[in-house]
Amino acid sequence: MQYVELNNGVKIPQIALGVFMIPEDEDAKKACLSAFELGYRHIDSAHHYYNEAGVGAAVRECGIPREELWITSKIWPDEYADESAIDKMLARFGLEYLDLVILHQQVGDYIAGYKNLEKAYKAGKVRAIGLSNFESERLEEVLAAAEIKPQIIQVEGHPYFQQAALKERVKPYGTRMEHWFPLGHGDANLMNEPVFTELAQKYGKSNVQIILRWHIQMGNIPLPRSTNPEHQKQNIDIFDFELTAEEMERIKALDQGKRYWTLTLEQQEEKFLNIKLAE
């Protein structure tokens, strides 16, 4: 496993297993246990994925020292103003601390939400804090209000949508970028781009491994999801080869500003504020 250092000196494993769309605790636990066995040390969960208890059970049962694992979760907008949201989250996981907690969406009382993250950070309940999907001017609003600048921003990112502009916006804060949909949510068009097929043949790897290697060399933290142990195995077997500068340029040329997730800020407000998770 390879690590990157965050702006507070904490080191994060550079690739995670994402557990979106694995809503049964037992399935999430199984996926995490298989990933840990293969060498993963980083899981990306969320309250909205409904599987925090399953992830927590895998952490407690896997036999790996807690300090070697990195567990991320996300707070949903309806709990941003709730000062006990992180304590409730820790109870759902059955864990004493989390490594990273981020605000899941850029709607609701996000300033209060960020202040609650800062309190939890200072209390030692989380080792890093950050934002997810803050790509409007609300990003700068939170950055200005933040006493502790975010360690992480998690956004959609893949070769069709490389996020160069956002990277520049957060650079002054030392905020590192995590990429969701790192494989385009499994889009065959992306995975089968001829440049990936050509490089896969050259390096004796799969197309997906070339995409993930590109993320790593870009300095991103990709969060690929898979419940298939063969795919999980492949997805972390990417640290024994290196793409050349010219190959990185060819992949850069695939950027077409294409998001798979295209809601306007108004649509995000309407959709996400109607989802209630806090019990």
Ligand SMILES: NC(=O)c1ccc[n+]([C@@H]2O[C@H](COP(=O)([O-])OP(=O)(O)OC[C@H]3O[C@@H](n4cnc5c(N)ncnc54)[C@H](OP(=O)(O)O)[C@@H]3O)[C@@H](O)[C@H]2O)c1
């Ligand atoms: N913050 C946010 O708002 C947000 C939003 C979306 C996602 N996320 C995070 O990002 C993670 C990834 O997103 P995602 O799961 O939707 O998209 P993804 O990782 O880009 O794509 C997942 C798809 O790729 C397939 N796949 C994985 N490895 C493969 C391999 N080696 N060969 C062939 N196919 C492979 C998976 O199928 P198999 O299971 O069959 O391998 C699955 O269908 C999520 O799990 C979540 O943690 C965050």
